[in-house]
Amino acid sequence: MTTFTELLSYEDALASFDPVMGLEVHVELGTRTKMFCGCSTELGAEPNSQTCPVCLGLPGALPVVNEIGIESAIKIGLALNCEIAEWCRFARKNYFYPDMPKNFQTSQYDEPIAFNGFLDVQLEDGEIFRVEIERAHMEEDTGKSLHVGGATGRIHGASHSLLDYNRAGIPLIEIVTKPIEGAGERAPEVAKAYVAELREVIKALGVSEARMDKGQMRCDVNLSLRPTPESEFGTRSETKNVNSLRSVERAARFEIQRHAAVLSSGGSIVQETRHFHEEDGSTTAGRIKDNAEDYRYFPEPDLVPVAPARTWVEELRAGLPEMPRVRRNRLREEWGVSEHDMQSILNAGAVDSIVATIEAGADSAAARKWWMGELARNANEQGVVVDELPITPAQVARVAALVADGSLNDKLARQVIEGVLAGEGTPDEVVDKRGLKVVSDEGALGAAVDEAIAGNAAIADKIRGGKVAAVGALVGAVMKTTRGQADAARVKELILERLGVTEG
Amino acid sequence: MPGITREEVVHLARLARLELASDELDHFAGQLDDIIGAVARVSEVADQDVPPTSHPLPLTNVMRADEVRPSLTPEQALSGAPAQEQQRFKVPQILGED
Amino acid sequence: MTTENILSIIKLTAAETAAKIASGELTAVEVTEAHLARIEATDEKVHAFLHVDREGALAQARAVDAKREAGEELGPLAGVPLALKDIFTTIGVPTTVGSKILEGWIPPYDATLTRKLKEADVVILGKTNMDEFAMGSSTENSAYGPTGNPWDLTRIPGGSGGGSAAALAAFQAPLAIGTDTGGSIRQPAAVTGTVGVKPTYGGVSRYGMVAFSSSLDQGGPCARTVLDAALLHEVIAGHDPLDSTSIDAPVPPVVEAARNGSVAGMRVGVVKQFSGEGYQAGVVQRFNESVALLKELGAEIVELDCPSFDLAMAAYYLIAPSECSSNLARFDAMRYGLRVGDDGTKSAEDVTALTREAGFGDEVKRRIILGTYALSSGYYDAYYGSAQKVRTLITKDFEKSFEQVDVIVSPTTPTTAFPIGERTDDPLAMYLADLCTIPTNLAGNSAMSLPCGLAPEDGLPVGLQIIAPAMKDDRLYKVGAAVEAAFIERWGHPLLEEAPSL
Ligand SMILES: [Mg+2]
């Protein structure tokens, strides 16, 4: 959708206004069953095959809380440095929508399970920005609608809709920041870095895969502008369901420019929900609700209060994994890489793969080299994340070991990896099948060297005359006759030895 | 505070998705006004310092293990559907958000 | 089967029926057929049933007989027919909750209570009439027409469980199930001369019981005798992992208590607030006689003051509508039930509003609007919030009382059965029927109603309410059994024998 929207340039916007953001992130937990019933949460099932009286909202059905849902919420709260409620309740959020079977969402209102926390996020230049967390609370997802009869499946203009409630009732944790102030021009970057870091935390906790592309993590961006950091908050817009890290940044940026244009032309911002459009990075207004929403929250009478024992909370705290930022700093130091390189590794999603490869015996330089080189390139081409490639860290470690002991050179190693990715088997099987082995037989190698010198007498003379750099051409010739299966360094040594030249 | 106007009833009926006829509105507005007049007495205790009771029994922490239980079959799930298509509940057009 | 045979079977108590089936004197099929015949002969007048499941009942009866023939041990109520309030889901059998919005809905699942009845080999005859969504005190709010009181068919059988109570009083079934949110088991029991028990909240699973007001609703047993009620109580009660508010503790020993009725040495409370204006003279008279009887039987009578009870009605008519406004939101024409106005041009929102308008009756609409109001921002604290504080105060008044007494007694309802149509357009007058029953729902404890005579002025039954603390349901039966035995001795027969024969 492209609707012409007046924008102010980003620089001008920031010159006149101070942005304040609020980020609401919904994370779908990776529990086996739904939040309030025993239906499976497995993806890809046929429509309405994972529903029961509870998640269909049939008359008479009652919810029972999933213990792992609560545990995950507490873990997330602890990881975000929150206080964990001694006692809290679920509440009903009442509003009608066909994708919500009971026409109320079982959520939490004024008594969230976790509150008052923070998450430190690292910006590109290494600066740490502290994002304060207002709360993390438990709720449930809605069903999925398919809009029929309109243009390209859009709700607008559809003649009717088809509902699948497999997703209805899947546990969600909603994490809400306090107003993020003081980010200034870096607000969009902070938004992206926060969501990225939160995603890392969620993954490290093992409570969700947090795949934004699969809707397991979704972000609403609230944004307002004010004339100066001392002024009161302006009116905010809420851009819903922004579903990639890049989009979070773009949505914030767009809204800053749009608000600025409206405000500097003397207009005022309408408090409304907006929709983000991936195609051009714009946002457009949602349907204006004729009545202000009145959710009529009240304590859910069908569920009893949750009062997590302190012993349980402390047990969970003790079991928390190392937090991603701490871990990254430790790894960066252990690996001896720059902040910038570490950022690239992070962006490639390769941290865990590299760690696992090192654990499987590779040295850190080799592990980084393969994951950030050949494999990153490959993943890029296929549009996947490196850890989704059909090769295991153990296999990469094996390739590195074969290189280290001289059985393979880099070129051959790349062919081995190519074979593994193509499904030809383990690295050793690919070596066997493709006959990839460095020619280390000195006799055979010596003959090839002699042949190359004889066939390129002019070059050989140049080398004898001191132009050592020309040796590359002879090495190339040897590699060609050995079909690449020679150790290039050893070939060079042999050539120089035969020609009686020592390297300067 | 007691007292409810016809306009308020219109608003509440909208929130509650009830398409009340005009004469019904008048009728209800009068009755609701009487009822609210009678129940508004509870606000006598509004500033008393007593905790509200949302649940009659003091139970806490009732949870279930994260174990899959059999779902209904899609046929059972859809058995009461006023309309269905492609194994999904067929519903009238949903007013667009975009 | 001759009329005489039928009569000899249907007049039996549940306990007697079960014993005869167990001994082989009667088969479950004979018993079931006798009751089906009685229903056929009388229900045109009474209209206690919304649906009679003849085939299902006979199949269940045959299964009981087969079990007996195979020498399997039978449960204490095996083969005994029961009338199930149409608020519990039943696989394959329509469940309407007395509402047009669920007309013809066939649930794909059984309520826990339904499952327990089946597992106990109780024969479910069918589903009984009720005020729509259990909202009412007369069964006149049923979308399917009112039920008559077997004592006088022009009068109400109470509500919301009027169908269940009338089925008992009309000898269509010796057992029935009711649900009690503000008195819907006890008040119908009172006006039909039968026994009804609201167990402690959480004592009987609510899973599969269509919700009206979640924090108040409680299913319970209805019968013609205290012992029968206890036997049924034991079958349907107990912890259910599918209901988070279900109590995870052993069921109080209700049957044992019913078999050992006694009030000797007990302290019985009489609450000041359950008297005064609005109480019919004959009701007051029979109640006072009951108190005198208790004293004769060895109980000590203690006067109690529960000032917060004066606010109970107001709190109830905020809490129940609030919860119902949310519970009934699911009836939106999308997934099940009625759908109106879907002509291909209307939006889902419009179809929902048109369907709810057409599918809900006046009382349901009134309560939905009232509840929507009480929960809306700006009113919540004054109304819903205050009502919940009243709830705390009522619970405290009960706690204080139960420090002084073992049980409390009161009239169940201020008047005898009123004529059908008398209060239909006066909601506030209708609400008065639950004056004495509501405090127990708000506090979550247990209570029973049993007959204590006929009001001299109209010859209609009067109910005595016994109230016990939470999880002390057995006290109801201990006291109830003693009172019942003493009254039968005094009258020379059970009260229901004085009812017209239909
Ligand atoms: Mg939410």
Ligand SMILES: [Zn+2]
């Ligand atoms: Zn489910």
